[in-house]
Amino acid sequence: DVKVTQSSRYLVKRTGEKVFLECVQDMDHENMFWYRQDPGLGLRLIYFSYDVKMKEKGDIPEGYSVSREKKERFSLILESASTNQTSMYLCASSRGSRLTYTDTQYFGPGTRLTVL
């Protein structure tokens, strides 16, 4: 059974802290994605990766960075958390290839991050 796990369901951090959100998939998928989901704004793509050590900016990369050292793991980093980064963060993975990134995306349960 397909599985995408995220390190925390709920996280509370203070402004200025460095925050790591971890995502692991066990499906040997090539592609991994980080989204944030906000009421009234829907799902917005932050970064994605189609291979180990590769990354591409999505629609809203400002204030975020990512790391993909192993195929199964994709980390989202908030270098200095701010209150406007309070959101639900969703990780996803897909089988894909370099030519298309839109095979079925399987989502993790999400991490609800609150920055105080």
Next chain:
Amino acid sequence: QKEVEQDPGPLSVPEGAIVSLNCTYSNSAFQYFMWYRQYSRKGPELLMYTYSSGNKEDGRFTAQVDKSSKYISLFIRDSQPSDSATYLCAMENQAGTALIFGKGTTLSVSS
């Protein structure tokens, strides 16, 4: 004009009703269309996937694409309380590099 528009609702219907959920899009080059379902406090999961125009049926669910109108629909027949969720439409962008999601429509089916 946003690339994908979806009425956020909420939509409340009684059990057994036929539900119609819709999205419009602006780019006529889009060809791959998806519907995801998201239960409360869970990640989205793929419900239906269609390519180009036409209908696709899966049990009580029918996905419909009208490329001439740039309009996609998801119909739910004999709706059940377990269908209560947020439904997101999604489509592949023109470059084939990412999915563009609608904002989601929240559906509540009462018994």
